[in-house]
Amino acid sequence: MIFLYIAIAIVVFFALIYVFLICPQKSKKTEEFFAEQKFFAHRGLHGGGVPENSLSAFNLACKEGYGIEFDVHITADEKLVVFHDDTLERMCGIKENVEEKTLEELRALTLAGTEEHIPSLEETLSLINGRAPIIIEIKGTKVSDTRVCKLTAKMLEGYSGKWCMESFNPFYVKWWRKNVPASVRGQLSCKMKNGKKFTQRVKDFLLTNMLLSFLARPNFIAYDVNGRKEPSFRASRILGGYPVAWTIRSEEDKKNAEGKFNAIIFENIRP
Numbered sequence: 001m002i003f004l005y006i007a008i009a010i011v012v013f014f015a016l017i018y019v020f021l022i023c024p025q026k027s028k029k030t031e032e033f034f035a036e037q038k039f040f041a042h043r044g045l046h047g048g049g050v051p052e053n054s055l056s057a058f059n060l061a062c063k064e065g066y067g068i069e070f071d072v073h074i075t076a077d078e079k080l081v082v083f084h085d086d087t088l089e090r091m092c093g094i095k096e097n098v099e100e101k102t103l104e105e106l107r108a109l110t111l112a113g114t115e116e117h118i119p120s121l122e123e124t125l126s127l128i129n130g131r132a133p134i135i136i137e138i139k140g141t142k143v144s145d146t147r148v149c150k151l152t153a154k155m156l157e158g159y160s161g162k163w164c165m166e167s168f169n170p171f172y173v174k175w176w177r178k179n180v181p182a183s184v185r186g187q188l189s190c191k192m193k194n195g196k197k198f199t200q201r202v203k204d205f206l207l208t209n210m211l212l213s214f215l216a217r218p219n220f221i222a223y224d225v226n227g228r229k230e231p232s233f234r235a236s237r238i239l240g241g242y243p244v245a246w247t248i249r250s251e252e253d254k255k256n257a258e259g260k261f262n263a264i265i266f267e268n269i270r271p
Contacts, residue, residue, distance in 0.1 A: 019239065022210050022232055024187075025177075025217035026240030033164055033184045034220075034242065034263045037133050040067035042247045042267035043084060051091065051111035053082050055119050055127050062131040069135040069246075069265050072121055074148040079103035080121035080155065086141055092118075099141055121155055130161030135222075135265070137188065138167040149175040153183075166222050168207065173216035186244065187216060189233070190224030210236060220244050220263075225253050228260050 044050075044057025045064060051057065053070055061068045071084045081103060088094045088101075092109045106118045119127075128134060140148050149172055156163060166186035167173050176185045192204035206212055209232040210221070220242035223233045228245075237243045237260075245261035248254055249268045257264060264271055 019235075020214060022213045022236050023217070023239050024213060024221060024236055024241035025219055026242075027184065027219040029182075030164075030184050030219040030242045033133065033162060034244075037067040038263040039271045040069045040133075040135055040263065040265045042069050042265045044068055044070060047268060049114065051114050051116050053084055053119070054111055054114075054116040055123065056116055058119075058124060058127055062128060065132075067133040067135065068128065069137065070124065071137045071139050072148065072152055073098045073139045074145075074151060075103045075106060076100055077102040077104075078147065078151065080148070080151055081106050082119045082121055082124045084139070086139070097141070121152065125155065125159050125161075128161060130159075133162040134164075135186070136163060136165050138165055138169070138172045140169060140172065143169060143171055146172065146175045148172075149179070153180050164220075166220075170207075170212040170216045173218055177216055184219050185216065186220040186222045187213060187218035188222045188246075189227075191227040191230060208232070222246055222265070223261075225257050225261070228256060 041061040043052035044054060045060040045066065046052040046057040050060065058068055070082050072080050073083050075081055076099065083098055085091065086097060088096050088098060091111050103120060109118055110116060111118065138148055138152060164184035164186060165176055166188050168188040170187060173185050173187055176183050187210060189207055189210050192208045195201055195204060208230065221233065221236050222244040225245045225248060227233060243261045244263045244265065245257040246265040248257055248264050248266040
């Protein structure tokens with residue numbers, strides 16, 4: 001019988017550690033943020049000649065009454081631009097890195113063969129101007145470089161509209177927890193593809209299962225709709241993590257998200 005008690009104690013011990021690692025921080029502010037708007041246009045309302053993360057895409061989302069999700073990168077001269085990829089190849093046709101270019105150099109480029117340029121965060125906020133709630137994904141190529149967080153927080157000090165932040169990088173979310181505690185913060189995650197190197201596989205495992213949430217204590221969990229059955233996503237939701245789905249692109253995705261997510265980031269279709 002003593003061995004049974006020891007076995008139960010060991011199981012309980014590791015279960016408590018697991019809960020400690022993934023437990024989010026439930027926040028009434030999060031529920032208030034998503035109360036009026038539960039549908040967010042992924043990189044703006046783009047398509048049909050309107051490129052993603054463009055001022056036109058953001059303006060369309062505002063006109064049609066949706067919230068907006070967009071991405072922020074730091075530039076070589078420590079400015080902020082709204083752009084998704086680490087490189088410029090897909091959207092601008094050149095094989096160079098976003099963060100190695102200055103704001104002036106980036107603004108000279110056009111998006112996907114249109115006349116739209118890469119917008120700065122400043123002009124994006126000026127255009128939206130509180131007309132829609134925004135989810136800002138903080139991007140970065142260096143895990144520990146939090147300059148992008150500092151600059152974004154500084155710019156948001158004068159913004160009167162509703163906003164929250166999210167990131168795949170738990171150290172970024174941790175920065176917001178420590179330095180802007182009143183903010184609504186989200187941990188992005190999905191079923192990461194296992195890398196070839198051992199260190200990459202460890203990283204993918206930790207991020208997939210949100211085992212670094214103890215650093216950030218996110219208020220909401222933005223999880224890939226295709227990973228909705230992942231045990232850690234389910235556990236986090238039970239523990240109070242407000243679930244947000246990304247990215248809904250089809251009627252099947254919409255069906256899969258029903259009952260499992262409280263807010264939706266979408267593209268290609270209307271929710």
